[in-house]
Amino acid sequence: MANELQPEEGTTEVDEVVQPAVAEIPEQELPETDLTAPGKRPSGPFRVGDRVQLTDGKGRHYTIVLEANREYHTHKGGIVHNDLIGADEGSVVKSVNGTPYLALRPLLVDYVLSMPRGAQVIYPKDAAQIVHEGDVFPGARVLEAGAGSGALTCSLLRAVGPEGKVISYEVRDDHAEHAVRNVETFFGERPPNWELTIADLAEFDPEAHGGKVDRVVLDMLAPWDVLPAVSKALVPGGVLIVYVATVTQLSKVVEAMREQECWTEPRSWESIVRGWHVVGLAVRPEHRMQGHTAFLVSARRLAEGTVTPKPQRRAGKGSNTAAK
Known part of the structure; x- marks a missing residue:
């Protein structure tokens, strides 16, 4: 074995995963x-x-x-x-x-970027935000829909630890197969604290899964359709994280959450990651960056019977309505 690995001059870093021969x-x-x-x-x-x-x-x-x-x-x-x-x-x-x-x-990030996939995976930069902003803690009970290719599932299982539980809902059989294969490959076995159900989340019954959950993560085309089921599944104070790709989805799910009046005021954001080239005094941003992949929305479940306090917003310029 040698002691050093020197990159060739004039080359750029490229990820390439090749099946074993x-x-x-x-x-x-x-x-x-x-x-x-x-x-x-x-x-x-x-x-x-x-x-x-x-x-x-x-x-x-x-x-x-x-x-x-x-x-x-x-x-x-x-x-x-x-x-x-x-x-x-x-x-x-x-x-x-x-x-x-x-x-x-x-690492998990390497595995996620190279795993076989049926559905588009949640990229590591967004998965990290979901776990952190959702405050997914060891021992937590987490409900996710859908399972997709299992990328986020791996991150959630890592975060909750052996004392926690991840309950995944997926409506498509082919996506569920990819999720099972990828999760089992990464962990070396089927995690005993992972439960995968092929069904619509709208049919979720907390009692059938050991009671309410601490956190919910939604990655689906129409997350607003399952908000009634989610509000019943989540404990008071629990965190809901929604992952959507488009501005239209973002607007629709946030307004649907406001109409329910059982959530704190939703917070929305996206994350953009830009690497830097650092060689001696040549320090500059990389030409390529990880731009928009999705929007994230977070809110917390209010106590039963509590109505969301109305946010105080400054009136827009030219509006006849005074700021409250």
Whole structure:
């Protein structure tokens, strides 16, 4: 193994996930590695069954699953799995023709961006906002609709921990299949605290799922249609987060929440992420940025029988109505 991985000059970082191409090699004796409990993120040296992300000098990523006495083929030569098994994370492995690759276990963000998908995934920048702004805490009971490809589900399961629970509703069978496959692949098994129901959220019955929930996340075409069911499912003080893609959806769901009069005044925003190029004194914004992906709306459930206090708004310019 080499100690350094140098990017090639004049190249830009590009993500590229390639399905494993493997070949058998003569059997070798491998170093022993400790196994971790199923569903727990592994740490320490690489072991058989680990997902490993290999990064070349151009910043391209290749994901493989380690198997004993196997070889992964790239256009720069084969990489022997046994060279990785027992090695520490952050090691550099060379292909048979000497090309170096940095080896690390993929993070959740890496997995989300490369996972097979049926529905469009919620990108990491929005998932992070949902978990943080929704105050999704360890032990929380979270209801989400729809499950899509399972990207947000992975983030929610991570946030609630083994003592919490995530209840996912999805109306499409094909999307549910993608969600199950992706969640099980990431965690290594079906999380025992994840419940997936293929049905319309409008039919949600809290008693059938162990009672009301602490948080609700909606990612669907018409979230306003399920607000009556959501208001019954959420505990007083609980947080509702809505993810919508268009201005029309944003306007419609916010006005529907106001009409219900059982929510705090909805707050709406979007997040934009821009990377920076930093090499010596050459410091500038990247030419590409993660612009608009969606709008997020948050509000909290009021106590039963409480009516939303009317917000005080300044009258618009030229209006005959005095500011309240």
